[in-house]
Amino acid sequence: MPDTCDVVVLLSGTGSxxxxxINSVEPENSPVKIRAVISNREDAYGLQRAKDAGIDTHVLDHTAFEGREAFDAALIEVIDTFNPQLVVLAGFxxxxxxxxxxxxxxxxxxxxPSLLPKYKGLHTHQRALEAGDSEHGCSVHFVTEELDGGPLVVQAVIAIESDDSPHSLAQRVHTQEHLIYPLAxxxxxxxxxxxxxxxALLDGQLLAASGHLIRT
Incomplete structure (x- = not known):
């Protein structure tokens, strides 16, 4: 069995x-071990998904802290009890x-949920449609101090159809997210x-500014 990489996942919502x-981790031969799932919301459905998979869960309510720095310091303490090699933001x-x-x-x-550096922040599907873009997609990136601005690892690109709505586009982008995040x-x-x-380096080679591109 390969050496395992302990992972902590942070989320705030449904946890898709x-x-x-979870579905990508094969217990017998995967190097990934999800040690814990932490949420800032106790009603996040992602916590139930973790419990169903036998993964430790923890809730840290941000409203109980005076400011972002205090919350983040407490969050670091909780995360570091699991000594992870990787922290994954999954809708946090x-x-x-x-x-x-x-x-x-x-x-x-x-x-x-966009082809970064386009559409940092929220409402990405609506913004892509309003701009008349022909392509849209999602991006996995390393996190830096710049919001949605860290080096790109992998992007999945889909064509925008003439009858797409923000909802239909979001659904198709979600499908791609569920492929490229486990890959990264x-x-x-x-x-x-x-x-x-x-x-970002993959196999010792510097990735392009757009990361590794996957077109569907």
Whole structure:
């Protein structure tokens, strides 16, 4: 059995990307071990998904803290009890402090529902349609202090259809998220993916600014 990479997942909502990660982990031969799932919302359905899979869960309510720095310091304490090699943001609806990001530099991944650097922030599907784009998709990236701005690892590109709505586009992008996020996590767990001063590296080679592109 390969050496395992211990992973902690942070989420705030339904946890569909967590479920994709859970489904991708084969107990006998996967290098990925999801040690814990942590949420800032006790009603997040992703916690139930974790419990169903026998994964430790923890709730840390951000409203109980005076400010972002205090919450993030407490969050670091909880995460570090599991000593993870990788922290995965899977719909964690919090802007992270610089101290938090620096603490996990090079071992913090996020997924965003656009082809970054386009459409950082919210309402990405609506914005892509309003702009008249022909393509849309999702991006996995290392997290840096710039919001949705870290080096790209992998992007999935889909064509925008003439009859697409924000809802239909979101559904098709979600399908791609559930493919590329487990892929990026596995690359990291296998020691193939890393971050240095130049950017994201895959198999020792610097990835292009757009990351590894997958077109469907």
């Amino acid at each position: 990307n967590l479920q994709a990660l 609806m919090r802007i992270l402090s610089a101290n938090f990001v620096r603490h996990y530099q090079g071992r913090l991944l996020n997924i965003h 996590v596995r690359w990291f767990a296998e020691g193939r993916l890393s971050l240095d001063e130049q950017g």
